[in-house]
Amino acid sequence: MSHASTYPMASEPGVEGGAPILELDHVVKRFGGLSAVDDLSFAVRSGEVLGVIGPNGAGKSTVVGLVAGALSPTSGVIRFEGQDIGRLRPHQRAHLGIARTFQVAQPFAGLSMRENVVVGALFGGRAPNRAAAMRIADEVLERTGLTAKAALKGDELTVADRKRLEMARALALKPRLLLLDEVMAGLIPTEVELAVRLIREINESGVTVVVIEHIMRAIQGVSDRVLVINFGKRLTEGSPQEVLSDPKVIEAYLGERYAKNSRAQGAAPLDPTSAAAPHEEENNS
Amino acid sequence: MSSGMPAQEVAAENATVSAPRESREWVWSLGLGALILGLIALVPVVGDQAALSLWTFIAMYIVLAQGWNFIGGFTGYAAFGNVAFFGVGAYTVALTLEHKQSYWLGLALGVVIAAVFAFLLGLPVLRLRGHYFAIATLGVAEALGQFTQSKSVGATAGEISLTPPSLNYHIVGKLFFYGFLGVAFVTLLGTAWLSRSRMGYALVAIRENESAAEALGIPTYWYKIGAFVLSAIPTALAGGLFAYWQLSFDPLSEGGAFDVNISVAMVLMTFLGGTGTILGPVLGAIIIEYLDQYTTFNYPGIHAPLLGGLIILVTIFLPQGIVRLVRELLRSPAGVKLSYSRRVKEGVRRVARFNISNGV
Numbered sequence: 120m121s122h123a124s125t126y127p128m129a130s131e132p133g134v135e136g137g138a139p140i141l142e143l144d145h146v147v148k149r150f151g152g153l154s155a156v157d158d159l160s161f162a163v164r165s166g167e168v169l170g171v172i173g174p175n176g177a178g179k180s181t182v183v184g185l186v187a188g189a190l191s192p193t194s195g196v197i198r199f200e201g202q203d204i205g206r207l208r209p210h211q212r213a214h215l216g217i218a219r220t221f222q223v224a225q226p227f228a229g230l231s232m233r234e235n236v237v238v239g240a241l242f243g244g245r246a247p248n249r250a251a252a253m254r255i256a257d258e259v260l261e262r263t264g265l266t267a268k269a270a271l272k273g274d275e276l277t278v279a280d281r282k283r284l285e286m287a288r289a290l291a292l293k294p295r296l297l298l299l300d301e302v303m304a305g306l307i308p309t310e311v312e313l314a315v316r317l318i319r320e321i322n323e324s325g326v327t328v329v330v331i332e333h334i335m336r337a338i339q340g341v342s343d344r345v346l347v348i349n350f351g352k353r354l355t356e357g358s359p360q361e362v363l364s365d366p367k368v369i370e371a372y373l374g375e376r377y378a379k380n381s382r383a384q385g386a387a388p389l390d391p392t393s394a395a396a397p398h399e400e401e402n403n404s
Numbered sequence: 405m406s407s408g409m410p411a412q413e414v415a416a417e418n419a420t421v422s423a424p425r426e427s428r429e430w431v432w433s434l435g436l437g438a439l440i441l442g443l444i445a446l447v448p449v450v451g452d453q454a455a456l457s458l459w460t461f462i463a464m465y466i467v468l469a470q471g472w473n474f475i476g477g478f479t480g481y482a483a484f485g486n487v488a489f490f491g492v493g494a495y496t497v498a499l500t501l502e503h504k505q506s507y508w509l510g511l512a513l514g515v516v517i518a519a520v521f522a523f524l525l526g527l528p529v530l531r532l533r534g535h536y537f538a539i540a541t542l543g544v545a546e547a548l549g550q551f552t553q554s555k556s557v558g559a560t561a562g563e564i565s566l567t568p569p570s571l572n573y574h575i576v577g578k579l580f581f582y583g584f585l586g587v588a589f590v591t592l593l594g595t596a597w598l599s600r601s602r603m604g605y606a607l608v609a610i611r612e613n614e615s616a617a618e619a620l621g622i623p624t625y626w627y628k629i630g631a632f633v634l635s636a637i638p639t640a641l642a643g644g645l646f647a648y649w650q651l652s653f654d655p656l657s658e659g660g661a662f663d664v665n666i667s668v669a670m671v672l673m674t675f676l677g678g679t680g681t682i683l684g685p686v687l688g689a690i691i692i693e694y695l696d697q698y699t700t701f702n703y704p705g706i707h708a709p710l711l712g713g714l715i716i717l718v719t720i721f722l723p724q725g726i727v728r729l730v731r732e733l734l735r736s737p738a739g740v741k742l743s744y745s746r747r748v749k750e751g752v753r754r755v756a757r758f759n760i761s762n763g764v
Contacts, residue, residue: 187619213621221619227612238609241602243621249600273612288620 139198140165140296140327141186146195148181148351155181157351158195163296168318168328170342170359172335174372178351179331180222183300186329187219188212199296213243216295220288220302222331224281226273232284233269236260236291243292255291263287263317279310286317297321297328303337315340335363347371429731433682434596440686441466441589448578456577460649462693463584465673467642469685470591472670474635477679478604479628480611481530482538485545487667488525489518489636493643494653494661495552498564501648507569511644518640519633526629533614542667549662552655562655566648580649584642588686591638595682598634607631608680669693676718678727687726721759729755 139162148156156178163169173179184190185197188209197205204212227235236256237249246252260266263283268276276284282302289297299318303311318341322328332338338345338359345362347354349371355362362368447459468490475483493514500510529540552562569576598604606627609617618624643661647653655662669692677688695714699707722729733751734744742750 189615189619208623208625209615209618210621210623213619219619221616225613225616227609227616229612230608234605238605238617238622239620241605242609245621249602249605288616292621 138165139163140200141329142196142198143182143186144196144198146185146197147193148178148185148190149193154351156185156192159348159351159353161346161353161356163327163329165327166322166325167343168322168330168341170338170345171329171331171348172333172338172345172362172368173348173354177348177371179348180300181351182348183219183222183298183329183331186212186296187217187298210242213292214245216292217298218243218289218292218294218296219298220282220285220300222300222304224278224285226276226281226284228274229272231270231272232265232276232280232287233257233260235273235284236287239288239291243294245293255293259287259290262320263290264313278305279307282306282314286314290321294326297326299328299330299332301331301333303332311337339363430596430599430682433727434592437592437596437683437686438589440690441585441592445582445585448581453577456581458694458697460577460581460584461697462690463581463588464642464646465669465689465693466588466686467584467591467638468666468670469673469677469689470588470595471635471637471639471642473595473674473679473681473685474598474607475628475631476635476671477674477681477684478598478607478611479631480680481628481631482534482671483541483632483635484538484667484671485541485543486635486639486670487662487664488541488545488548489522489639490643490646490666491545491548491552491655491662492518492521493640494647495562495564495643495655496640497644497647498566501566507648511641514644515637515640518636518643522633522636523629526632530625530628530632542664545662545667546664549655549660552662563652564647564654564661565652568651569648580645583645583649587638587641587645592682592686594634594638595685599682603627603630611680672715675725676722678725678729678731681725681727681731684725684727724758732758 141163142160143162144160146156146159147154159178159182171179171182181190185192186199188204188207188211192205195205196203199212199215199217202215204215204217207215226232227238230238233253233256236259237252240246240252240255240259241249244252244255246255257266257269260269263286265280265283265287268280271280273281273284282305286299286302289299303314306314315337318328318330330338330341342359344356345359346356347362347365347368354371355365355367357365444459444463448456451459468486471489472483472486475481475486493511496514496517497507497510500513501507525541525544529537529544532540555562571579598607606617606622606624609620609622610624610627614624646661654660657663658665673688673692674685675688676684676692677686678684692711696707696711699710703710724732732755733748735747735751
């Protein structure tokens with residue numbers, strides 16, 4: 120995949136090219152006095168992998184909640200394949216083909232990994248019966264490399280396995296749009312590589328993917344385009360290379376002074392290999 | 405329970421990992437449950453009148469605990485007002501009989517009214533979660549009892565006194581015993597069916613994590629209401645049997661048709677046996693009701709503290725209930741085939757760790 124060239128960086132919803140599968144139109148989400156998402160508009164094109172990055176508290180997970188239906192927008196319109204979904208319940212959106220993972224993994228603790236996935240196949244995946252759901256579950260577990268651990272219970276899993284289970288469950292829905300909320304946070308580099316490969320495979324099988332991440336290496340390796348949000352607003356949007364060397368982005372992440380210094384040195388401070396790239400430690404208690 | 409390690413160790417040691425096979429636990433549970441109910445069915449043959457009365461109560465509580473298990477066990481919603489359905493069943497039968505209508509009509513009407521009531525009540529209260537739901541259901545049941553008392557149905561203050569069925573006294577006792585036991589058996593079958601059904605998966609998913617369940621496409625609200633209605637049906641049936649068996653009762657005094665202790669008993673029994681399991685409510689109801697009556701009879705002065713002490717011990721040492729404890733003891737952790745002795749050894753370690761992590 121040559122990410123940058125496949126998708127030109129037109130940014131207004133529906134302006135050109137690849138039909139948008141998801142559009143957010145001036146969406147606002149307020150919690151009391153705080154606008155977690157503040158007049159945010161963007162579109163996800165059918166078939167792409169869109170990376171979404173932003174500093175802590177930028178509103179990334181709120182966006183996932185708004186699209187998947189756990190939250191409803193204070194104002195603005197959310198369209199999925201042209202249909203206004205802003206008032207639909209989460210399960211209705213799952214039936215339309217929107218699957219999500221949770222930033223803090225939410226396994227069914229008392230169920231085996233396999234049963235966890237069966238639930239996804241049985242409901243969101245619309246398997247006609249248990250036998251069919253089990254078949255789907257076994258396929259998905261195979262695909263996500265979890266077959267050997269299928270009998271482990273949700274509360275017996277390592278962080279990495281929980282994250283993979285989140286993905287497996289979402290895949291069992293046979294989604295058209297997959298929202299991945301920091302599925303790579305807290306993973307060691309080899310696990311990140313596995314996850315990136317898996318996301319690419321999922322995308323190549325025809326699923327549009329939105330990846331929310333903090334790890335720059337992962338975002339760069341997997342995204343066709345990257346959207347940066349800060350304080351609930353769109354900061355910029357473009358190819359991974361463009362975005363990661365954008366002074367505005369550097370400033371948002373690391374502060375103004377760091378941005379000036381690095382400009383003076385002519386280095387790209389958000390170089391994915393640089394140890395300075397900020398990680399968000401996941402709180403998994 | 406944070407016990408990732410032992411399972412992983414075992415998995416690593418054992419190279420041959422068998423493909424996960426579908427659990428046959430439901431077959432064992434159903435078989436054992438049917439066997440237990442079958443043995444209870446012999447009570448009228450081998451026991452005296454006192455034994456019959458005791459085991460009729462036990463059969464009634466098996467039904468009630470099984471009914472509570474649908475909403476409280478499978479779905480994980482701590483309903484503390486299920487006696488409302490019991491009372492609705494009992495008073496519907498009483499009023500039907502007082503209007504000189506057939507008992508069967510009253511029984512059927514009681515079930516229908518209780519089911520509709522559960523549906524309508526579920527619409528608002530199943531939007532609540534956790535303690536709020538528990539308190540709302542508790543309040544509704546109490547209010548219904550007070551309402552019945554104030555309305556002077558029957559004689560004054562909701563007191564009911566029915567004419568006994570025109571049959572031999574001994575036969576009637578046995579009929580009601582087998583009536584309760586029959587309902588218990590059908591509810592057992594229903595529970596086994598539920599545990600393997602689409603709806604069962606939905607309810608358990610809601611219990612384990614409601615947000616995740618919703619995100620995976622489960623219309624959680626409607627499934628919860630379904631579970632509530634399902635839980636009302638056997639409960640109302642038991643209430644209807646209770647009314648014509650006891651003949652005289654009132655709403656709120658001890659042993660009354662809206663007595664809050666009945667709600668509490670359903671919860672305790674299901675917890676002791678194992679919530680969300682097929683066999684749990686049956687075992688829990690037998691143990692608690694038997695001990696309750698035994699201590700009442702033999703240690704009348706101190707029966708309440710004795711039972712209270714038992715409840716405390718169970719909560720501390722057996723919080724997951726009997727069936728889940730046995731399941732935990734016998735589970736081979738990572739889908740690996742282990743010998744029974746090895747499994748039990750692992751299981752004892754797991755359960756000990758669970759209790760330690762609970763502060764025991």
